[in-house]
Amino acid sequence: MSSLRELVAEAIKNKNRINTLWSSLQLMLESRQVVMSELGPDALPQLMETRKYTAENIEALVEKLVESVKKAGGNVYIARTAEEASNYIAGLARSRGVKLVVKSKSMTTEEIMLNKVLEETGVEVVETDLGEWIVQLAGHRPSHIIAPAVHLSRAEIAEILSSRLGIRVDPDPTAITRTARRVLREKFLSADMGITGANILVAETGAAMIVTNEGNGRFVTTFPKILVTVAGVEKIVRDWRDAINILRVLARSATGKQTSIYVSIFGPRRTSIRGGEDSEYHLVLLDNGRISAEKSPWLSETLRCIRCSACFNVCPTYRIVGGHVFGDIYTGPIGVLWTAVTRGLERAAEISPLCVSCGLCKETCPVSIDIPMTISWIKNEKGNKTRTDWGLSMYELYTKAGSRMSGLFNWIGKSKIARKLMEMIVGIDSRRPLPEFIGGSFFEHIPTNGVKDGNLKVAYFVDTYAAYIDWRLAEDAVKILSYLGVEVVVPPQEGSGMPLIQYGFQEKAKRIAERNISSLYPYVEDGYKIICTEPSAAYCIKAAYPKLLGTQEAEAVAKNTYDYIDYIVRTGLYKKLKPGTTDGSAVFYHYPCHGRTAAPGAPTVKLLENLGYRVYTRDYGCCGMAGTWGMRKGPIGYDMSIEIGRRVVEMIQSTGAKTIVTESSVCPIQFRQLTSLEIKHPVQIIAEKLKL
Structure with missing residues (x-):
């Protein structure tokens, strides 16, 4: 019997079948969006x-x-x-x-x-x-x-x-x-x-x-x-x-x-x-297995399923390999859960590596089954962790070290020999460019906010990229809020722990969640809102931490956490950002996967249009990078990631836009590899407009 890796490798070779699947599921996805929007509240x-x-x-x-x-x-x-x-x-x-x-x-x-x-x-x-x-x-x-x-x-x-x-x-x-x-x-x-x-x-x-x-x-x-x-x-x-x-x-x-x-x-x-x-x-x-599943805190949600299969249409890996690879008797994302219920956790764990924790399945599910977190639990319970799983789960530690030794880490990222060694030892594909460190961390460069006792006050949860890889993003984020009259504090914090959740290291993720909630909760009690410039960080705080911890403190922090741009739009602060000299140029907005939870309704589109841009966007789901998953060596990682990315890029380029705007810190890695388009975070665009 072929291994999952072999099945994926074979499926990726069949371009005609991929094209058939992709086009069919994209049509179903877009048709669904129209008719679901017609439903009453x-x-x-x-x-x-x-x-x-x-x-x-x-x-x-x-x-x-x-x-x-x-x-x-x-x-x-x-x-x-x-x-x-x-x-x-x-x-x-x-x-x-x-x-x-x-x-x-x-x-x-x-x-x-x-x-x-x-x-x-x-x-x-x-x-x-x-x-x-x-x-x-x-x-x-x-x-x-x-x-x-x-x-x-x-x-x-x-x-x-x-x-x-x-x-x-x-x-x-x-x-x-x-x-x-x-x-x-x-x-x-x-x-x-x-x-x-x-x-x-x-x-x-x-x-x-x-x-x-x-x-x-x-x-x-x-x-x-x-x-x-x-x-x-x-x-x-x-x-x-x-x-x-x-x-x-x-x-x-x-x-x-x-x-x-x-x-x-x-x-x-x-x-x-x-x-x-x-x-x-x-x-x-x-x-x-159904009646016993009802008693499980993780599997019980499966019984809400109405078998609509909407989760299939948005799943990035299913759109490439289909149900004969991603599935057992029941296929696709929800199929992992149904397999756990009807065939056991061990069989479900065998197909769980095809879940990349993008979260799109939960967002599209009409009964909000938390498929990605349940699959993370299945990986935690029964998944056989590989060396690559362990290595990529420590991504946040890697970035901390890289911020202190940026010269060495940037050399490693560009050295063919070093990259081949990384591929052999850790399993990071040598074909995938790695982000470049600018040196130092944001916590060493926190700008003075200057706003005290304002009507609006926020605690900034920075997360890995803006903290350790390129802290200029976090610096601009604080300066913009200062310009808008918002008091900003930066609490003690760790990374969000998303890589740990993605690869099923839930006990470690839980410890990180406990420390972050412990740090953020006093600010929430004091009337602060938590804001994040990284969608995955907001997703963790709003969706993953309450699931992992089940505490009132986690729920309270979740209810008071916002995506950075969503916060600016919700509060009306975006109206203070005048269009400036923009000539109505076209940009394409890529809606990050975890942004659907963090910032429902794509508020960034509203912001960009207010700044005077012509905004194109299309819901094709995940770009294929999926955090560190797109860095993994081989078919279940880089190879499939690129297949997804190429199709997404074709859709983007068909609009004629010359700039991609996205909040994600990892999607740009995919886009820079596959296109020559300019990629910007909306915070960067605002900072340029304000000449901060």
Whole structure:
């Protein structure tokens, strides 16, 4: 069996498949943004309440659902394991003489490996969702929860159909769907058993619901004499109101459409559509780790998942390698969590290195599952740490040393021999340029603020880059705030600890978080706001520290922490920054990954427009640098990082902008390597305008 590294290396070679994945997922991402923006303000909070209720009351909901289904004349089997579920269905098929099964919406049946079990008993199994049918014919497993064949181009699909069906099929969507319709219709008409999954199970009535766009779900649930629904216990909701809360968001978040074409509601019935004989309905409720996961402080959030797969669209590594590499049975970012729930932490840890802790999955998740921090926990619990993990996790110590010995460290960064040694010993890819130290630290050059007892007062959390690599950024940040009449203090502090979180060293990260919160909390009590010029630092304080520590002090500091530009815009201070002599030149704003948490709504765009710039921006997600991850040697690091970066740079260059503006200190490393464009921090732009 190939290692993860080998699988990634092979996937990176397939440029056509990468292009297919990237373009498909970018289209889904941008379509989703439009329709999600149309939702009312209550939609997501109501969805969150619905999913939290289910996660916290699973056992009671199971009891109510079983009662409702049996009352309506159906059968219920509660399977503790995947094996129990598949054996029950296989036994049912055998006892009823089933020869042909048609399936729809059946991701959970992948989890229990049902097709294999049924086929071993001589039953023909036909997937009828178009994408599932295609990957079944191809001998692949689904690479995406809602788009199982997203990794295949039209030409590849046509070739698969032509080869397996023995007919010529043109690489045209209409020709492909017509072929599927013709072939599958015969299967629907002769099937003995239909098997579906469920998007929702309504405990109040016992009804099951599936959403589809092809209509096959209607045939699977009405034509065969025997109908089996297989679903995890987390799919249960209290009542129809809860069901509507999910339906209102599901299609928008999953496909970028306002609604699915079909919503099928079904349950126990007396006859099939063919009539003549009594029909059977069996609901197989699957536990398989879910109920115990509800009791885990880390894995319990997984049960809120509505299987929309929005996290796939934004995941930088998934967009390159797809689900056949980034995944087990469940794929993509949320797939790591589902793998931990259903297959165990060790299996989840095997695919966890493909998570770069960019945080985009949490930001896009409609129920705010903290996927990146949970994967960090999985790495902490079961991940086998490599020498490179250890080395890159100490990045903050490296920068401290570099600030004291800048000449030596800058020489090392440029020496081919030294870089090759670093590559061999630490695993930092020699092809990746390293940041250059200007010498000294910000803590030796803190400018006098001059503002005392002002209405606005902030405590500046500097973080690694501005503290030790190029402290001129921090110096400008303080001078700008002084110009704007803001009192600034610089508390004692360590680095944010983000590299430790990224590589799963949570105990060490927790100790750093405790020390930083201990230092910052007294300032918050005294009315100061915490500001950060580094998005990852703000992310750690606002999102990671409360999760790691779970204390009131961490929560209080988080609520009072702001991205630097966000603070200036929120307080209206940006209006004091006049456009000056700008000629309306074009700049491209790159929204840092952790900036989505630190500064929601891209306030930097508002600032730049106020300064007189024409601002281009596009949400393609991560640039591929992902902190120190883009420095790692080999496929799971530099090679994949560059594949991501090239595609991002193409999008940026297509705008014609000559300058990239971003708050991140690491994204510029990627951009400077791949472009000749000027890269500036917005603080640098303001300082230049004010001639500070």
